[in-house]
Amino acid sequence: MSSSSGNNSYLSAATVIGGAALGILSYLAFKYPDRAVFEDVQKGIPQVKGYPLIGTFFQQLKEVSRFYDAQHEHLEKLNTMTMINSSILISLTVTTIDPRNITHILKNNYTNYNKDTELKRCSKQFFGDGIFVHDGATWRFHRKTASRVFGTKDLQKCFDRVFAKNLGVITHDVLDQYATNGSVLDLQQLILKFTMDSFVQIGFGKDLKMLTQEGVVPLAESFDTSIDHIVDLYMNPFTPIMDKLHPLLHPHTKSISQHYKELDQFANEVISERRKDIQNGKKFNDLLSQFMDTKNENGEPFTDKDLRHVILGTISAGRETTSASIVWTMYSIMTNPDVEAKFLEEIDSYLPSDNYQQDLDPVKLYEAAKKMNYAHAVFYESMRLHPPIPVNQRVAVEDDIWPDGTEIRKGNVISWSNYAQGRSSKIWGSDCLEFKPERWILEDGTLYKEEKGQWPVFNIGPRACLGERMAIVEGLTTLITLIRRYKFSLYNPDQKVDYNVRVALSIKNGLKVLVSKRI
Numbered sequence: 283m284s285s286s287s288g289n290n291s292y293l294s295a296a297t298v299i300g301g302a303a304l305g306i307l308s309y310l311a312f313k314y315p316d317r318a319v320f321e322d323v324q325k326g327i328p329q330v331k332g333y334p335l336i337g338t339f340f341q342q343l344k345e346v347s348r349f350y351d352a353q354h355e356h357l358e359k360l361n362t363m364t365m366i367n368s369s370i371l372i373s374l375t376v377t378t379i380d381p382r383n384i385t386h387i388l389k390n391n392y393t394n395y396n397k398d399t400e401l402k403r404c405s406k407q408f409f410g411d412g413i414f415v416h417d418g419a420t421w422r423f424h425r426k427t428a429s430r431v432f433g434t435k436d437l438q439k440c441f442d443r444v445f446a447k448n449l450g451v452i453t454h455d456v457l458d459q460y461a462t463n464g465s466v467l468d469l470q471q472l473i474l475k476f477t478m479d480s481f482v483q484i485g486f487g488k489d490l491k492m493l494t495q496e497g498v499v500p501l502a503e504s505f506d507t508s509i510d511h512i513v514d515l516y517m518n519p520f521t522p523i524m525d526k527l528h529p530l531l532h533p534h535t536k537s538i539s540q541h542y543k544e545l546d547q548f549a550n551e552v553i554s555e556r557r558k559d560i561q562n563g564k565k566f567n568d569l570l571s572q573f574m575d576t577k578n579e580n581g582e583p584f585t586d587k588d589l590r591h592v593i594l595g596t597i598s599a600g601r602e603t604t605s606a607s608i609v610w611t612m613y614s615i616m617t618n619p620d621v622e623a624k625f626l627e628e629i630d631s632y633l634p635s636d637n638y639q640q641d642l643d644p645v646k647l648y649e650a651a652k653k654m655n656y657a658h659a660v661f662y663e664s665m666r667l668h669p670p671i672p673v674n675q676r677v678a679v680e681d682d683i684w685p686d687g688t689e690i691r692k693g694n695v696i697s698w699s700n701y702a703q704g705r706s707s708k709i710w711g712s713d714c715l716e717f718k719p720e721r722w723i724l725e726d727g728t729l730y731k732e733e734k735g736q737w738p739v740f741n742i743g744p745r746a747c748l749g750e751r752m753a754i755v756e757g758l759t760t761l762i763t764l765i766r767r768y769k770f771s772l773y774n775p776d777q778k779v780d781y782n783v784r785v786a787l788s789i790k791n792g793l794k795v796l797v798s799k800r801i
C-alpha cells in the first residue's frame with residue numbers, strides 16, 4: 283500500500299515538473315520562434331529565419347563549406363544590404379554590405395569597432411600582440427612603427443629586388459620546364475611558393491628556395507596549418523577536442539603544437555643568426571632589420587618573441603592575400619579569352635617586343651605596370667568577385683546607429699562581406715556576376731574610383747592595408763610577366779573551381795593548368 287502511494291506521488295511530481303518544463307519550453311519557443319533562446323529581436327534588421335530556440339545553428343553548420351555564397355544568398359533572399367543571424371553557440375552577427383555602413387565602421391566611427399576578443403584568443407599563438415589583433419594605444423603604436431618601416435625607400439627597393447629575382451626563377455627554373463615537358467602544374471601551389479619565398483626573403487633576408495622544390499614544403503605546411511587552425515578554433519567549437527584526439531586519430535601526421543614548434547624554431551634560428559651577423563658588422567635593409575632598429579612602446583628594443591610575431595604576421599598578411607589575388611586573376615584570364623587578348627594588346631603597346639621570351643628589365647616592367655589601366659582593371663575586377671579577404675568583422679564597443687538606420691548594440695559582432703558585396707546587383711548593377719574589367723575604366727580612359735566603402739578589399743580608413751601599393755605592383759608585374767611569356771589553360775576545362783573557407787580565399791584542391799610558351 284505505502285509503496286504504491288509513494289509511486290503515485292513520484293509520478294504526480296514528475297508530471298508536474300514535466301508539465302512545467304514543457305510549459306516553459308513552449309513559452310520560450312513562442313517568444314523565440316526563429317532565433318536563439320534569450321536573444322532579443324533587434325528592430326529593423328532583417329533576420330535569417332531559424333528554428334525556435336536554436337536559431338540558425340544547423341543551417342550554419344550545413345553552410346560552413348560555402349559560407350560566403352550562403353551569406354550572399356541570404357542577403358539576396360531577404361532583399362537587404364544588412365541582416366542578422368542568430369544561433370545558439372555562435373555569436374549573434376549583424377552582417378552588412380552597405381557602403382555607407384562600411385565607411386562608418388571602418389572610418390567615421392572606427393574607434394567604436396574593435397577586433398573580436400574571441401578571434402584574438404584563437405590567433406594569440408600566431409599573431410601574439412602584433413598589429414593585426416590589437417586596438418587602441420597598442421595598435422596605434424604598432425601602426426606607427428609599421429607605417430614608418432613600410433614607408434622606407436630601402437624596404438621598397440628590397441621588395442622590388444626580391445620580386446624581380448623570383449620572377450626570374452619562376453620563369454626560367456620552373457615554368458620553362460613545364461612548358462617544355464607538357465606536364466600538369468598546380469598554379470596555386472607554385473604562386474604560394476613564389477609569395478612565400480619572396481615574403482620570407484623580404485622579412486628575414488633568407489632564401490628558402492621553395493620555388494624550385496617539388497611538392498609540399500614542410501615549413502609552408504606548418505604555416506598553412508597554423509593559419510587554418512585559427513579559423514577552425516574560431517568557427518568550430520569542437521576543435522580543442524579534435525586537437526587532443528589528434529595523436530589517436532592521425533598518429534602519423536604532425537599535431538598543431540608540432541607545427542607551431544616548427545615555426546618557432548625557424549623564426550628563432552633566423553633571429554639568432556641575424557643577431558650574430560649584426561655583431562659581426564653586417565648591414566641589412568629588410569623588414570627584420572627595420573624592426574630590430576625600432577623600440578617598443580616602453581622605449582625598449584623588440585624582444586625575440588615580439589619580432590617573431592611581427593615577422594610571421596607580416597609574411598602571412600602578404601603571402602596568402604597576394605597569392606590569392608594573382609591565382610584568381612589568372613583563373614579569370616584563362617576563362618575569358620577576350621580579356622586575355624586585350625591584356626596582351628596592352629602589354630604589347632607598353633612593352634613592345636617581338637620576342638615574348640625576352641626577359642623584362644624590372645625597372646621598365648614596374649614603370650609600365652603602373653600605367654597599364656586595362657591590367658589594373660582586370661586585377662580589380664578579379665578581386666571584386668574573388669576578394670582575397672572575403673569577410674571581416676569587429677565587435678561594437680558601445681551602442682551605435684548606422685547610416686542605414688540599423689541599431690547596433692554594445693557587444694554585437696558586426697561583419698562586412700567583401701565577397702557578397704562584390705556580387706550584389708544593388709551595388710554593381712545587373713551584370714554584377716559577369717567578369718567585365720571595362721566597368722573599371724571610365725569613358726575618358728581613366729580608372730574608376732569606387733565610392734568609399736564600395737570596394738573595401740584592402741580596408742579603408744585608419745586600418746587600411748599597409749601593403750596595398752606593394753601588393754598591386756607585385757601582383758601586376760607577376761601577371762604581366764606570366765601572361766606575356768606563356769599561354770595558360772585549365773587542365774580540365776570543365777573543372778568546377780571552388781574555394782576554401784579560410785582567412786584568405788584560396789582555391790579548393792588547387793588550380794591545375796597546362797603551360798606553353800607564346801612563341
Ligand code: HEM
Nearest residue numbers: 413599600603604607670671739740741745747748749753
Ligand atoms: C592582395 C593583397 C592584399 C590584400 C587584399 C590585403 C588586405 C588587407 C585587409 C582587408 C586588411 C585589414 C584587416 C583588418 O583590419 O581586419 C589588411 C591589413 C594589413 N595588411 Fe594587407 N592585404 C594585402 C597584402 C598585404 C601585403 C603585401 C602586406 C605587407 C607585406 C600587407 C600588410 C598589412 C598590414 C600590416 C595590415 C594591418 C593594418 C592595421 O591593422 O593597421 N598586406 N590587409
